[in-house]
Each structure stands twice: as C-alpha cells, then as structure tokens.
Amino acid sequence: MPSFKVLVVDDEFDFLETIVKRLQKRKIDATGVGSGLEALKLLEETSFDILILDVKMPKMDGIETLKEIKRRWPAVEVIMLTGHASVESGMQGMQLGAFDYVMKPAKLDDLIEKMVQAYERKLLREKQIR
C-alpha cells in the first residue's frame, strides 16, 4: 500500500468516526473533520494528498468546498461522496476537477482502491509538471 494522507470531510459524525477508524486500521493515515470550513482551515496548516468530501453538508456544501480547494490547492485529489445519486451534482463535481464520484454506502475496499488511483494520479501529475 502506497503511503498517502487522507482527509475525510463529512458532517455526519458517526459516519466520519467509523470511516476514519477503519481506514486507520488499514494503516492509512486518515484524519476527519466535520465541515468544509474546517477542512480549508486544516489545509492551510497541513498538507493532504487526498480528500474524501461529502456532497451534502450544511453551510458550505461539498461542491463549494471543492471549488475553493481546487482554486487554492489544485494538487489535492478529491473524491466526492454522495448519499443520493444526482446527475447534476455529479457533472458539477467532475467539471470542477474531482477525481471520482462515489455513492454511499461505499465498500471500504472500493474506496481504498479509488484512493490508490487518485494518489497515483497525483504522483503522475507532479512528475509531468517537473
């Protein structure tokens, strides 16, 4: 397993706690925060490779957070998580530069596989720029 840092952003506390724990059990360096604003604040201090971002959050929703993150930290790869399937938000998310769109409840193995691919993309992109 390549080593990368993941930030999970979700306002549902139970979900957040469980997923961070399960990822850590798989030896993945995972952190969780409960809102888009907290995510932005944390990104100012710490760098992450991958963000798992819930689409539906109060105040600053996932799409808005994604926009801000891609503007300020374009190197971070973002995987959007959504509870209900919506074409509109899916198209928006992909157009704003998300790596993938995953429906809840996602299987942990699937999610991890997508993270590995997202991380591979991040490395490849860094190589291209250099």
Added chain:
Amino acid sequence: MKENFSGRSRFVNYLVPLCLFAASWPVGRTGGALYALGALILAGLSFFLFRHLVHQINQAEQRSCELDEQLIQSQKLAAIGELSSGIAHEINNPLAIIGQEVEWLRHLFETSTLQEEKDRGEFSDSLKQISSQVDRCRDITHKLLNFARKMDPVMQAVELNRLIDDMAALVEKEAKLNNINIIREFQKDLPLVTSDPPFLRQVILNLLNNATYAIEANGTITISTKDNKDGRVEIAVADTGRGIPKEHLKKIFDPFFTTKPPGKGTGLGLSICHGIIQRVGGTISVISQLDRGTTFTIRLPIAP
C-alpha cells in the same frame, strides 16, 4: 457488432440460393452440373469479393471524412477557446479596477458625515448593486477561462467497464423515476486502457445526461463496450430518444449550440466531450435517426 452481423448475413444470402439451385439439379447430368456449379460458385465468390472490396473502400473514405471533420471541429474549438479566453482576460482587468473603485467609494462614504439619511440609503444600495454585478461578470469570465483552459491529461490504467458502471449508477436512480432503463452491454475481458479517468467520467456523464434529456420518459439507454482489435476500444451510448435533426448534426459539437430553453443548457456539454476525447487521442462520432434515437460512439486508443 452490427457490421459483423450484416456482413455475415449478406454472405449467407448468396450461399443459400446457390445451394438450393445446386441441390435441385437433375442427378443424371452430373458432369455438366459440376461444371455449371463450379462456374456458379466462382461467379458468386468473385461477386462477393467485389462487394467486399467496394465496401472496404467506402469505409475507408468514410473514415477519412470523419477524421477531416474531427480536425475541423477541433480547430474551431481551439479558435473559440482562444477568442473567449482572450476576451475574458481583457475584461477581467477593467472589472478588477471597477471592483477596487467601488471599495474605495464605500470607504469614503462610510467615513463621510455629509450625506442626509435618505441619500445614504440609496448611495449604499447603489454601491452594493455595482459590486454584485461586478461579481456576476467575474463569474462569467471565470467560466470562459475554465472552458478554454488546456488541462493536460494524466494517463493511467483504467478499467473502462467499471468506470462506466459507476457513472451509470449515478444516473440510474433519477432515470428510473422517469422509467428510463439503462442496459449495460460490456465486453467482459476488455483490456485495460491507458487514459485519463476523471476526463472520461466527465464525458460519460455528459452523454448519459444528454440521453436521459432526449428520452424525457419511457425508454432505454444502452451502454456498450468492445475491443475493436485494432488497438482501440469502443464505447457506445445509444438512446431511444427524440433523435437529432439532420441540420443540427453538424452543430451539436459546437460550443454554445443548444436546443434547450434559455437558461437551461449552456451548450458546452458536447464540445467539452469532444475536446476531452481529442486530448486523450480518441474520436467521438454520432449517428441519429429522428424520433428513433441517437448513438454516440467513442473510440479510444488502448495505449496512448
């Protein structure tokens, strides 16, 4: 798939009457019959060969036509992209200055004591209006710049069937509400393709979205994949929707071409798809029949 089938059935069409004819030949004149049969088979074969050649030539011609069109389209897109990003840049600068001046005015206004109460209200409303309109313009210019931005693809291994299945799942729930069925006809042992996954997701979503819009309600979308055995894989998205009138076919990949009511569509969907497919080295084409449906076909190189 379809081409193979029609090719085979044509061959059968020639063979069957030939065999029937041979079988009905009287037994007593076997020698003459053999010659005749030989001649017939030869004639049949050469006819078939000739048809096959003509067919191949036609196909080659069609392919080069398609290539020409793709080239023209990409040049057109590039020109429009350049133009719009040029304009967006030009407008961004004065916009920034207007925005700054508004801020300055607001500052002067807040520190002055000269204004009467009712004037103050109007003055401040007016300032708010200017800055919100500036924001709106900025939003438009950013969208244009975004459209024109040339993002280099990042090529990595893609399990195409899986990627398409994920995007279909995203569309499926909403589609079911309108009684639209999504049928997957994936080739099982499709080779891994080296391409840009998020770009491809964007394209598939756009095509699926267009297909559901064209069907409105009650219909099917068939997504299929296959290995073309020529170093390319093929993805087809076929819908049973309203179809595209002939006079529109040439325009659908143009930016801003839309038949949706004002404010409902940007008309950028297909031109973005075209740009993406071009950048990952593939082609996208369309076949449509009015009131019957539309099929978009993407061909992607397996290795870049």
